[in-house]
Amino acid sequence: MILVLKFIRTTTPAYISLNKGKYLVGRDKKSDILIEHPTVSRKHCLIEFKKDKWIITDLGSKNGVFINENPVLTSGALKDGDKLKIGKVNLRVEIYPEEDYLIEKLSKLPVDIKIEAEEETEKIISKTPLEEIELSLLNLMKKLHSLNAYYIERELLQILQKISVNQIGLGRVKDKNSITLISSLSSFSYEELYEKRNPRENFKIQKEEISIYNRYINTVDGIYLLQSTKEIPEKLLELLDLFFRYYFLLLLSPVKTPEQDKNFPLGDYIFESEVIKNVIKQAREIAKREGNILIEGETGAGKEVLAELIHKWSSRKNGPFVIVNSAAIPETLAESELFGVSRKSVTGVDEKAGKFEAANHGTLFFDEIGDMDPRIQAKILRAIETGEICRIGSINPIKVDVRIISATNHDLTSAIENGNFRKDLFFRLASFRIKIPPLRERKEDIVPLAHKFAQEFSHIFSKPYTGITEKAKELLLNYHWPGNIRELKNVIREAILRIGDDGVLSARLLPLSRESMDSLGKTTDLELQSVEREAIIKALKKTGWNKTRAAKLLNISRAGLIKKIQRLGIKKEEIEDG
Numbered sequence: 001m002i003l004v005l006k007f008i009r010t011t012t013p014a015y016i017s018l019n020k021g022k023y024l025v026g027r028d029k030k031s032d033i034l035i036e037h038p039t040v041s042r043k044h045c046l047i048e049f050k051k052d053k054w055i056i057t058d059l060g061s062k063n064g065v066f067i068n069e070n071p072v073l074t075s076g077a078l079k080d081g082d083k084l085k086i087g088k089v090n091l092r093v094e095i096y097p098e099e100d101y102l103i104e105k106l107s108k109l110p111v112d113i114k115i116e117a118e119e120e121t122e123k124i125i126s127k128t129p130l131e132e133i134e135l136s137l138l139n140l141m142k143k144l145h146s147l148n149a150y151y152i153e154r155e156l157l158q159i160l161q162k163i164s165v166n167q168i169g170l171g172r173v174k175d176k177n178s179i180t181l182i183s184s185l186s187s188f189s190y191e192e193l194y195e196k197r198n199p200r201e202n203f204k205i206q207k208e209e210i211s212i213y214n215r216y217i218n219t220v221d222g223i224y225l226l227q228s229t230k231e232i233p234e235k236l237l238e239l240l241d242l243f244f245r246y247y248f249l250l251l252l253s254p255v256k257t258p259e260q261d262k263n264f265p266l267g268d269y270i271f272e273s274e275v276i277k278n279v280i281k282q283a284r285e286i287a288k289r290e291g292n293i294l295i296e297g298e299t300g301a302g303k304e305v306l307a308e309l310i311h312k313w314s315s316r317k318n319g320p321f322v323i324v325n326s327a328a329i330p331e332t333l334a335e336s337e338l339f340g341v342s343r344k345s346v347t348g349v350d351e352k353a354g355k356f357e358a359a360n361h362g363t364l365f366f367d368e369i370g371d372m373d374p375r376i377q378a379k380i381l382r383a384i385e386t387g388e389i390c391r392i393g394s395i396n397p398i399k400v401d402v403r404i405i406s407a408t409n410h411d412l413t414s415a416i417e418n419g420n421f422r423k424d425l426f427f428r429l430a431s432f433r434i435k436i437p438p439l440r441e442r443k444e445d446i447v448p449l450a451h452k453f454a455q456e457f458s459h460i461f462s463k464p465y466t467g468i469t470e471k472a473k474e475l476l477l478n479y480h481w482p483g484n485i486r487e488l489k490n491v492i493r494e495a496i497l498r499i500g501d502d503g504v505l506s507a508r509l510l511p512l513s514r515e516s517m518d519s520l521g522k523t524t525d526l527e528l529q530s531v532e533r534e535a536i537i538k539a540l541k542k543t544g545w546n547k548t549r550a551a552k553l554l555n556i557s558r559a560g561l562i563k564k565i566q567r568l569g570i571k572k573e574e575i576e577d578g
Contacts, residue, residue, distance in 0.1 A: 380425065457492060458499075
């Protein structure tokens with residue numbers, strides 16, 4: 001059993017990891033764990049592993065030992081999650097099985113822990129709000145290179161909300177009346193702001209109780225705007241000038257990526273298993289040829305990622321890659337979304353191009369093509385055969401040159417037999433077919449993918465990550481992964497959000513228990529279909545067999561729902577009987 005003690009208000013290290021043994025704790029230089037704090041006695045307590053438990057014994061200390069605020073008179077057992085107090089030093093207890101901790105993370109004795117003195121603590125507590133904000137800004141500046149723009153701006157807004165800043169705007173200045181917005185947190189009306197003012201100057205606009213600050217950074221030709229209900233001190237604005245100068249430079253710097261392997265590209269794929277390497281090899285060969293492609297595979301297996309890679313490998317790589325979620329388009333809007341609308345053909349609707357036009361000279365990707373309404377299938381077939389489309393309200397054909405890549409998690413041959421999918425369209429879409437195996441059939445990829453996602457999320461959330469324990473690996477490998485790579489990514493995201501200061505991704509951090517993983521590991525395809533069937537029946541019962549409302553609840557199109565009802569053999573009597 002590994003004992004991890006996590007200290008509050010310490011200099012490094014912030015935690016100690018101990019293997020089974022006996023450890024003296026105190027201010028004595030010969031202590032195994034030396035805690036430099038005036039409330040800790042020279043020989044304060046003893047922590048040892050005996051009789052399958054971690055025991056702490058008070059050695060007659062002056063200020064005592066407390067477990068969950070209860071004094072330890074002689075000895076007490078430590079449990080996972082306990083709050084421990086040695087003198088006035090606060091710690092948190094975590095206990096791991098040996099196989100669920102990285103042995104290299106065990107602390108080398110003796111350990112010297114320096115705790116902030118009470119006087120210094122009081123000074124920190126008594127800092128003014130402005131000093132706290134300045135300190136937080138400086139700390140955020142240190143992390144700029146490891147966070148993406150969304151998280152930087154979100155964290156910055158949280159810091160500045162302490163002085164009532166409720167909006168942040170960020171833009172590049174082209175000329176006096178032309179600003180390029182690059183911030184996701186702004187709703188400023190630039191035309192109104194710069195009607196009589198030059199964005200290349202610092203100014204403040206007062207509107208009743210709201211102040212809007214414009215700050216110009218000449219070194220990067222950029223501006224940032226702050227809206228606040230309180231006065232912002234000039235000293236803080238000058239620090240923000242520095243912050244945003246570095247931020248602009250970071251945004252403007254070209255992103256450097258490692259050289260890509262000529263055989264296997266980077267991305268959300270890891271190519272450890274032979275089965276996925278063969279898929280990638282097949283996709284590379286097909287990408288060089290002309291013809292439409294059908295990608296088959298379970299939900300979350302990476303069909304969209306593979307489609308985009310094929311586009312990048314093809315001669316159309318400089319053209320657009322346009323995505324259509326077939327299940328999410330309502331049948332009433334499907335035609336206008338795909339083929340566009342001509343000028344003034346529909347009252348209240350402006351002229352617009354459809355997805356086919358948007359993908360001209362590029363690739364059009366249909367996700368979940370099996371859920372496409374049969375009437376739209378006929379029009380897609382005609383567009384493929386003629387190479388032309390007509391906008392709604394127009395008789396003038398428009399030439400389009402697109403390659404279609406489709407994806408499905410259904411067996412389209414069964415859908416053809418059931419009359420739910422056009423056979424002639426199937427042959428037009430499936431000049432080439434690629435099948436992506438589910439994650440459970442390429443277990444060699446699971447741990448490398450988990451490691452990759454853990455590294456990504458550790459940067460995004462500014463969390464430490466040092467490795468995955470053997471126990472966690474075992475659970476990841478034994479899980480069935482019905483949601484494939486997408487589900488794995490979500491699981492690792494949750495684990496990194498909860499990870500401790502040691503950066504160890506242990507089994508206890510995974511959002512599913514061992515029991516549920518083992519049971520899910522035995523889940524069959526029929527059982528997964530049963531789950532889908534149950535969800536649809538529940539939605540139909542809730543809406544009284546109103547398929548339009550049920551489709552909205554399930555976040556799919558009405559046509560997609562009808563196809564699922566037919567495929568899963570759901571009858572109206574089941575709803576009424578329930």
